Amino acid sequence: MGPARITAAAALLAALALPWALQLAGADFYLGTASRIVVYAIAATSLNLLLGFGGMISLGHAAFFGLGAYSTAILLSEGVRSGLLHLLAIVAVVGAAALVIGAISLRTRGVYFIMITLAFAQMLFYLGNSMKGYGGDEGLTVRVRSLLPAGLDLREASTFYYAALALLALELFCLHRFIHSRFGRAVRALRDDEVRAEALGVPVFACKLVIFVVAGVLCGIAGGLSTNLQGYVSPNLLHWTQSGTLLVMVILGGVGSLWGGLIGAAALLLMQELLSAQTEYFEFWIGWVLLAVVMFARHGLVGILQSLAARRAPP
């Protein structure tokens, strides 16, 4: 086993043991924080697939998070509790939305792609605001949670944590396999130089569209989990600042690195948790940290960790 695999295995073991360790320390409360980190890690990793591997800067990724969250919340409030059906609904709804938005947006490039993804997300934001039947701008509270096979209920905090963790682990494993696959190499080739990739016979538009839809659906699944965690959805989930926050997580963690989304989500949410207990103005300090990362750590936190590891390893 190489060092990367050992690190991954150790991280997985630590994550599996976390609920037990928190209980031992009498800090059960923090299991909720850990679950939030896992949910946002899934979302940020999906954006990293789009951004870091596909090279598409989207300022509208929260639209898919919100669509997944709303699909789940609406089904729950209508009395449909099967988690499998929720998953199917997310795949269908978010997949269809991502297919349409992607097919239109991918006709543009660069700055214009940023703008058009933003435009679509804002449209869905206002759609959420005007759905009076489902809470409108006040949002929708759901009292029940999704049921998993074998009678598991996501209301149970540790069940939720393990279910979300399983999905995150699956996502990271698939991303790892994708990076080293033929398809993954083709996608990275088009990220680096679209014209060259096209000339080499890579179907550029189709590849980008597939990545866009897959990233959207993954983010939608994170949104469905978020509904189960918070018991509440509101149009704010679709606001452009949410898309901005997801981008911040990815850039903070490390664009185009397998672990970037997870590390960025964990760092940002932990900073929020720790600083907000100290001061009302925690975003002020988070802002300075982010600025420092932009100025001094071009490859994000993953870059810092890698250079530390490289220094420690024997030459």
Next chain:
Amino acid sequence: MSGLFVLEQALNGLQLGFMLFLLAAGLTLVFGVMDMINLAHGSLYMIGAFVAAWLTALSGSFLLGIAGAVLLTALFGMLLEASILRPLYARDHLSQVLATFALILILNDAVKMVFGNDLPLSAPQALQGPIQILPGLMYPAWRLVIIAVGVVVAVLLYLLVQKSRMGALVRAGASNREMCSAMGVDVGRLFTLVFGLGAALCAVAGSLLAPLLAVQVGMGENILILAFVVIAIGGIGSIRGALVGALLVGIVDTLGRTLLQQLLREALPPQWASAAGPALASMSVYLLMAVMLVLRPQGLFPVRT
């Protein structure tokens, strides 16, 4: 639906359009000349409004308040440009998004620390009521002031950009920055000035709109996106595009909220109209931008050829 009603709404659209123009003008120059995505542009608008409210309360005069706000915000903008934004020009769009998003967080909380969550600011006493502009049409005086100021600033800006030496340099920088600096123009210093001008325009818009909206932390975030819509429609880097785009967005947004709703009410059964109306109204400008970006991605008045 009467003609007067349509006229009134068209005036509202113009008023929103001119304010959007003030915001978009600075944004489009920053974007055009330096190829820099500045999400913190909305924060300058917020700072302008807060400083205006603070100085107006201090001095008792709205005019002094707005003058002070313009001056201080321009100064702050230039300081911000020279210290934090300048190193970002050479970086990719992604770094710029992260850095200026961080600036939004910092400036929102900084304003909250200094001024609190919100400040009151009302229009001067004499201009608060409505006045009669046509037989049977009363229109708020303050909105007329906003339109008038908007027209004046737009004309001045047009003269500055199209007729002055500095404007020629700015346009040269927007169409080809490398060539411009190869010709001996100090693009860096030019750009600090442009940024200060953009900040001053933000302050004008912020203090004029403050009596209509509210001076509160976070007020910049939503209007910033509308300003981006404007410059995407108008063409990045083009002042003329910003003006046409702003008026288009202002009018489409206002008419979408009023006329479209009324038409839907007349055409559709009430429960459908009340559901579809607000959604379509708020979405209309974004729809406009999406269509525009697909059909003509370089905008109405492309600067780079």
